Amino acid sequence: MTALEIDRLHKAYTDTYSGEEVTAIDEVSFAVKEGEFVSVLGPSGCGKTTVLNIVAGFVRQSGGTVVVDGRPVDGPGPDRGVVFQSHALFPWKTVLGNVAFGLRMRGVPRAERNARAREFLELVGLNGFAHRYPHELSGGMQQRLGVARVLANEPAVMLMDEPFASIDAQTRRKLQEDLTGIFETRRPTVFFVTHDVDEAVFLSDRIVVLSRRPSRVREIVNVKLPRPRRWQDTAELPEFRRIANRVNELLAVDEDTATGGVAGKDVEGGHDAA
Ligand SMILES: Nc1ncnc2c1ncn2[C@@H]1O[C@H](COP(=O)(O)OP(=O)(O)OP(=O)(O)O)[C@@H](O)[C@H]1O
Ligand SMILES: [Mg+2]
Incomplete structure (x- = not known):
């Protein structure tokens, strides 16, 4: 069962001062299954929060559709719960x-x-x-x-936008373990936005990596790590590092282009793309 379906989402903002149009999201599509934990990662300013706000119903898209539990999103509702930063x-x-x-x-x-x-x-x-x-x-x-x-x-979908970003590193690890424990026992459907690659790998079933603005889905990376997950054991698995490296490679493509450098990284390397 699909809990959340995002189909060809597009968002352009009109700058209040200049009146210019800024395309935040070019075209983003992905789905989250019931009881699945999906994270969205991408360069700063690529539109992660915008995607989440559109799903929450706080912001209206310029194109495409968002469907939660079979119903198109048309404003905020109790079927979507938001944990703010x-x-x-x-x-x-x-x-x-x-x-x-x-x-x-x-x-x-x-x-x-x-x-x-x-x-x-x-x-x-x-x-x-x-x-x-x-x-x-x-x-x-x-x-x-x-x-x-x-x-x-x-809620049908729990939305979290960098909920641990302002928490000190040690407490953050504890909160991540607690969230994983809660996820493993209650299986809510979670859509999670983060900047932190290790956090995304530790928590997620799949990671949606966005390109820089105007954003598209660069790749969806599967995280097939065993559960229950604990930092001490999970982070030691070779598979954990392999997935984190893969996500870092995908993010580095945009860092290279942003700095005018050559995207010389092998992004076709052994990966687990969906
Ligand atoms: N209300 C708004 N009006 C105009 N432009 C906006 C508005 N909200 C966001 N933007 C622009 O849209 C783009 C995406 O912003 P968004 O906050 O979604 O990115 P983000 O990926 O969450 O960034 P960060 O990683 O810094 O949290 C940015 O260029 C931002 O300046
Ligand atoms: Mg954001």
């Missing part, structure tokens, strides 16, 4: 209140929504913090809360 939590609500909010909006009775919220707080390791407020949590804990809040709504 900055936490976007309700500061006046408790941790429990933040997680239960979406359920409350959908008319789930209080006892049931609190029970469900607690279940998801437990899943992300925040069960002792239900009655705290977001400002009483560390950055990493706030990001866990963001994940719990989205998961509690059981």
